[in-house]
Amino acid sequence: MAARNNGDGLVVALGLSLWTLLGLQVLIGVLLSTQYSSAIGEAHGSVAAIGRGGFWGFLAGFHYWGSAVTILLAGLNLAVLLWYGRNGWDSRWLWWGAIGIAVIAVMFQMTGNLLPGSAHDVRTAFKEASIASAAPVMGRQLFEATLGGIEVGQSTFDRWYFAHRFAASALLILLAIPCLRAALRLRVSGLWRWAPVAVIVVGAALAVGYGAPHGPTAGAEDFASQAVKPMWYVLPMHALLNISLSVNPSLSWVGAMLLPALGFGSFALVPLLWRKGLPAVFGRLALLAGTAMMVFAVLTYGQQLQSPFSETAMAEGDAEPAGDFGQIDTALAKVGREEFLEAGCLGCHSVGGEGLAVTGPNLGHVGDEHQDPDWFVEKLRDPASKSPGTTMPSFADLGDEKLRALAEYLRSLRASDEPAP
Ligand code: HEC
Structure with missing residues (x-):
């Protein structure tokens, strides 16, 4: 038929x-x-x-x-x-x-x-x-x-x-x-x-x-x-x-x-x-x-999108060249810590044992992954520049000074060191 x-x-x-x-x-x-x-x-x-x-x-x-x-x-x-x-x-x-x-x-x-x-x-x-x-x-x-x-x-x-x-x-x-x-x-x-x-x-x-x-x-x-x-x-x-x-x-x-x-x-x-x-x-x-x-x-x-033909590419900007970015400025990191609490980062991230949010990764060791303050500033200004397709919002509105402080706090978060106060 x-x-x-x-x-x-x-x-x-x-x-x-x-x-x-x-x-x-x-x-x-x-x-x-x-x-x-x-x-x-x-x-x-x-x-x-x-x-x-x-x-x-x-x-x-x-x-x-x-x-x-x-x-x-x-x-x-x-x-x-x-x-x-x-x-x-x-x-x-x-x-x-x-x-x-x-x-x-x-x-x-x-x-x-x-x-x-x-x-x-x-x-x-x-x-x-x-x-x-x-x-x-x-x-x-x-x-x-x-x-x-x-x-x-x-x-x-x-x-x-x-x-x-x-x-x-x-x-x-x-x-x-x-x-x-x-x-x-x-x-x-x-x-x-x-x-x-x-x-x-x-x-x-x-x-x-x-x-x-x-x-x-x-x-x-x-x-x-x-x-x-x-x-x-x-x-x-x-x-x-x-x-x-x-x-x-x-x-x-x-x-x-x-x-x-x-x-x-x-x-x-x-x-x-x-x-x-x-x-x-x-x-x-x-x-x-x-x-x-x-x-x-x-x-x-x-x-x-990830290409279905290959699987080598991770999110871009994931690796960074090793380099010496100097000692942590603890006073600046402390300001950054305040800013971290104020900006609502804990709504998505935990830090070591602090916080329960799981939308973003635990930032407790993020200083072991990155030490370059510029990396953090760019990440916060334009999250997708480091991780295409990310759901993290931009914090460009905070302005350079606050972003620098946040960056200093984030790079202080290392497994090896005491985190900033
Ligand atoms: C709406 C949820 C959300 C908020 C709010 C948020 N983030 Fe994120 N963040 C994410 C997600 C999801 C990722 C993982 C994907 C990526 O790398 O962008 C991430 C990744 C990161 C990374 C990279 C971690 C790594 O291991 O590469 C850093 C650093 C970071 N966030 C810092 C912050 C800071 C600081 C704040 C507050 C100013 C903040 N985030 C606020 C969702 C959020």
């Missing part, structure tokens, strides 16, 4: 491709897990060994790129269903399946990203947990539950590996049953059915061409650091995060968590509220708004 004008062909092509790809990914994941160790001292080395083997290296590459392709197809799938208004009661399992797959694909991606244990992976995990920590009431609990502690450690690997292997897979299997039944009821012409093959060829080509990038192993300085470029798949959340931060620094959770959850949640209600599906105008308007938002996000934040 020929495809009717309600998008059956595309819908089936995308659905079949997504389920085939995810099924394949689960299989490859099971294979890779036989070579992988989630022990924190072994994870990075085991992934490096996998990457060296021709066959295993190809599987790792496919696992990496297949995940990217899945997320992109899941977005396209939602867009197509919106366009054709396939979100009424009759199409509910196509629609709920599309939402579920998008959420599960991102869950696989985010949890899997930590497993190779590179510096970039570990910092990304800490950053994600820190964003969750800004949520009201439950923030601190959420932060510690996702990490299994207050920084990335063995329990983080245990938890995320469990979520990756079992929790995400279980959700996928639950979702598969009603969705595949719904998809198999649609009859379409032959050509569309080849879509899964095309998708697999694309994934395989990316795997052969680029492999799975594997950056340097995480060191002590990475386990509680947020200085990292965001990954491409969090771009929409990254944009919402920055917009809500510009309204008010304490609202980061609204953009990064509340709005995405509300968006997907209200999407899921559509078949219950509109038996015949979202009126075509609404659906296409929503699609237009979503597309405009993506274009805006790419144009505004695109250049801050």
Whole structure:
């Protein structure tokens, strides 16, 4: 039977491709897990060994790129269903399946990203947990539950590996049953059915061409650091995060968590509220708004993103040449300390055992990382100059004198020395 004008062909092509790809990914994941160790001292080395083997290296590459392709197809799938208004009661399992797959694909991606244990992976995990920590009431609990502690450690690997292997897979299997039944009821012409093959060829080509990038192993300085470029798949959340931060620094959770959850949640209600599906105008308007938002996000934040092709680049300005910047001026550092309390830095940072905030890193040893006062002044004036995409606000308004004092206080915070009074 020929495809009717309600998008059956595309819908089936995308659905079949997504389920085939995810099924394949689960299989490859099971294979890779036989070579992988989630022990924190072994994870990075085991992934490096996998990457060296021709066959295993190809599987790792496919696992990496297949995940990217899945997320992109899941977005396209939602867009197509919106366009054709396939979100009424009759199409509910196509629609709920599309939402579920998008959420599960991102869950696989985010949890899997930590497993190779590179510096970039570990910092990304800490950053994600820190964003969750800004949520009201439950923030601190959420932060510690996702990490299994207050920084990335063995329990983080245990938890995320469990979520990756079992929790995400279980959700996928639950979702598969009603969705595949719904998809198999649609009859379409032959050509569309080849879509899964095309998708697999694309994934395989990316795997052969680029492999799975594997950056340097995480060191002590990475386990509680947020200085990292965001990954491409969090771009929409990254944009919402920055917009809500510009309204008010304490609202980061609204953009990064509340709005995405509300968006997907209200999407899921559509078949219950509109038996015949979202009126075509609404659906296409929503699609237009979503597309405009993506274009805006790419144009505004695109250049801050971590490239998916390599994993060497940490946040820029992370390293600084060693040099002698002289003794700490304790009187100036003391003024800086007052300023530190006044400016509200403790709202986001703790210092050693002082303060509970986890949005920014603990600054207790920041003087061991940087001694150049200019570095601190520039950091406070334009935080993104040292860490693209950072959520830390600029303190340029304080003026040079106060920034110099703050810088002196910050460089006095060393593990080796007594901190300034
Ligand atoms: C709204 C939250 C927020 C506030 C308020 C804030 N920061 Fe930050 N800060 C961050 C985040 C997030 C980072 C990590 C990313 C980065 O390096 O920019 C950070 C990073 C830093 C770093 C770099 C740490 C490193 O190890 O590289 C320094 C230094 C710093 N902040 C100092 C301050 C000072 C001083 C104040 C007050 C004047 C302050 N921050 C206020 C969120 C905040």
